[in-house]
Amino acid sequence: MTTSHAAEEASTSESHYVDHENPIIGLHNCKLIQQGAEARVWEGVYLGKPAVLKQRFSKRYRHPSLDARLTQTRLKQEVRSMLRARKLGVLTPCVLCVEHEASTIYFERVEGVSVKQALSSGALQPAAQLELLRAIGSAIAALHDGGVIHGDLTTSNLLVRAADNALVVIDFGLSSNSSIAEDKAVDLYVLERAFTSAHASCGPLFEDVLASYRQHSRLWCPTLNKFAEVRMRGRKRAMVG
Ligand SMILES: Nc1ncnc2c1ncn2[C@@H]1O[C@H](COP(=O)(O)OP(=O)(O)O)[C@@H](O)[C@H]1O
Ligand SMILES: [Mg+2]
Numbered sequence: 001m002t003t004s005h006a007a008e009e010a011s012t013s014e015s016h017y018v019d020h021e022n023p024i025i026g027l028h029n030c031k032l033i034q035q036g037a038e039a040r041v042w043e044g045v046y047l048g049k050p051a052v053l054k055q056r057f058s059k060r061y062r063h064p065s066l067d068a069r070l071t072q073t074r075l076k077q078e079v080r081s082m083l084r085a086r087k088l089g090v091l092t093p094c095v096l097c098v099e100h101e102a103s104t105i106y107f108e109r110v111e112g113v114s115v116k117q118a119l120s121s122g123a124l125q126p127a128a129q130l131e132l133l134r135a136i137g138s139a140i141a142a143l144h145d146g147g148v149i150h151g152d153l154t155t156s157n158l159l160v161r162a163a164d165n166a167l168v169v170i171d172f173g174l175s176s177n178s179s180i181a182e183d184k185a186v187d188l189y190v191l192e193r194a195f196t197s198a199h200a201s202c203g204p205l206f207e208d209v210l211a212s213y214r215q216h217s218r219l220w221c222p223t224l225n226k227f228a229e230v231r232m233r234g235r236k237r238a239m240v241g
Contacts, residue, residue, distance in 0.1 A: 027053050043109055046096055050109035071103050074173045081148055081175035088146040090139045091168045112162040116155035119199050133205055135167040137212025144184045145218055151175045153191035155198055185226035
């Protein structure tokens with residue numbers, strides 16, 4: 001659906017959400033769930049399905065043409081990488097619709113909690129927690145072996161689907177394609193930092209993620225060697241301040 005079609009529909013339907021600052025959004029019963037630095041995320045109902053809508057907005061400090069190009073590049077990369085991830089056997093939400101003009105993507109809504117919430121709640125049994133950490137390691141291994149770098153691996157960008165406790169990976173807006181060990185190592189390091197900052201009290205959880213990565217990635221050796229270097233650089237930087 002193009003933006004103008006959405007606009008026409010919205011003007012005839014009371015239940016459509018209308019944001020006067022932004023293009024009209026074809027999402028029913030919608031609620032803003034996240035206002036980030038680059039995008040706003042709403043949840044609602046799209047074509048009768050529980051959906052999430054992500055809209056990138058322009059950054060005033062960026063030159064308008066550079067801004068438009070960057071927004072379009074991130075949008076395309078997000079959709080492409082999600083499809084690639086699925087082909088590699090990594091669960092990601094279905095993409096329901098992309099509106100380039102409005103810089104929006106409609107996703108299937110995954111009912112469940114983020115890994116951040118799951119780990120912080122303390123509600124997970126040790127076996128379920130280990131299974132989750134191992135699922136994270138194997139999902140990243142599959143992405144990396146397929147040349148997909150996520151670019152923003154945090155425990156908020158990993159969801160646990162309520163129906164079957166499956167791991168679903170989201171937020172590929174900063175993803176890239178690379179088979180270079182350094183890029184994979186940095187991806188892992190970003191996730192390690194997320195674990196140490198958000199889940200320090202839960203013990204050395206990331207070690208289980210790494211063990212599973214090592215078990216599942218064909219190319220674990222160069223990646224984990226680089227990872228040790230990246231970690232060392234990070235520690236030195238932290239000491240120097
Ligand atoms: N498909 C989805 N199903 C359920 N929740 C989602 C989905 N996509 C995003 N979310 C929720 O919205 C939040 C923000 O979405 P995300 O794509 O990570 O945007 P941002 O780039 O702003 O971090 C996520 O952390 C998650 O809680
Ligand atoms: Mg995110």
